[in-house]
Amino acid sequence: MKRLKRIRRAAFRxxxxxxxxxxxxxxxxxxxxxxxxxxxxxxxxxxxxxxxxPGYYLFxxxxxxxxxxxxxxxxxxxxxxxxxxxxxxxxxxxxxxxMKALRxxxxxxxxxxxxxxxxxxIHIHGFVLKGTSNAKHYRQQDLFWKYGKxxxxxxxxxxxxxxxxxxxxxxxxxxxxxxxxxRDQRVQTHEYFFADVVAVTTEDEQDVITDDNGNVHAxxxxxxxxxxxxxxxxxxxxxxxxxxxxxxxxxYSLPASEDVEDTIAELRMLIRSHKQGPSL
Numbered sequence: 001m002k003r004l005k006r007i008r009r010a011a012f013r014x015x016x017x018x019x020x021x022x023x024x025x026x027x028x029x030x031x032x033x034x035x036x037x038x039x040x041x042x043x044x045x046x047x048x049x050x051x052x053x054p055g056y057y058l059f060x061x062x063x064x065x066x067x068x069x070x071x072x073x074x075x076x077x078x079x080x081x082x083x084x085x086x087x088x089x090x091x092x093x094x095x096x097x098x099m100k101a102l103r104x105x106x107x108x109x110x111x112x113x114x115x116x117x118x119x120x121x122i123h124i125h126g127f128v129l130k131g132t133s134n135a136k137h138y139r140q141q142d143l144f145w146k147y148g149k150x151x152x153x154x155x156x157x158x159x160x161x162x163x164x165x166x167x168x169x170x171x172x173x174x175x176x177x178x179x180x181x182x183r184d185q186r187v188q189t190h191e192y193f194f195a196d197v198v199a200v201t202t203e204d205e206q207d208v209i210t211d212d213n214g215n216v217h218a219x220x221x222x223x224x225x226x227x228x229x230x231x232x233x234x235x236x237x238x239x240x241x242x243x244x245x246x247x248x249x250x251x252y253s254l255p256a257s258e259d260v261e262d263t264i265a266e267l268r269m270l271i272r273s274h275k276q277g278p279s280l
Contacts, residue, residue: 024084126236131209
């Protein structure tokens with residue numbers, strides 16, 4: 001199974017520049033591809049008309065050549081331009097960055113674990129969305145999102161919250177991956193006594209989000225929260241739901257958001273078992 005994973009990963013590109021990542025969210029080659037298709041069609045029609053209208057031979061040839069040149073320029077622009085990652089490559093890049101940062105933090109704790117052990121970590125995967133309360137901690141020009149070809153949403157800033165139980169403490173490793181500004185990677189490790197953890201829950205806030213057309217809408221943003229007795233909070237946005245009664249407003253989430261409730265229940269059970277201690 002591990003060998004199969006390595007083979008699959010080798011089939012994808014592994015490194016991407018910030019320019020390529022920004023192109024992933026902003027670049028749209030569909031108009032260029034449409035122009036290429038139309039140009040080729042017109043060129044074929046022009047050359048076909050030479051037979052039907054021999055008197056317009058030079059005119060048809062000229063139109064055909066122009067269309068071929070336009071199609072060639074469009075193809076070269078796509079072929080030799082910026083090549084952003086595919087959806088699968090983007091997902092793999094984000095996960096590998098998070099795993100690398102997680103392993104480095106675990107190494108500092110003298111916890112050199114196997115892939116299988118790390119895969120069993122309780123964790124929350126969230127995102128940062130422009131207009132939400134946690135967006136103020138990031139540059140506005142770094143906040144993007146898009147629908148992939150699989151109709152799942154991707155975000156330029158992904159946040160991970162990993163939880164590992166030690167003997168007397170809960171270790172929380174927070175990792176923020178910024179795909180379009182890769183120098184802005186944020187990693188922190190916190191250690192809390194189990195007795196100091198007072199709540200594991202979700203919190204709702206009302207936010208104002210501006211869509212791509214410049215229209216403002218009210219949203220209810222739901223965040224995961226781990227609360228500590230001294231007032232500290234470990235949080236991550238997991239979904240934003242529209243409050244306005246308008247059709248076809250986007251709901252912002254990740255595929256992992258569907259399992260958040262189960263993850264919270266698992267984390268509560270873990271904390272409760274360590275607070276109570278081993279049963280006699």
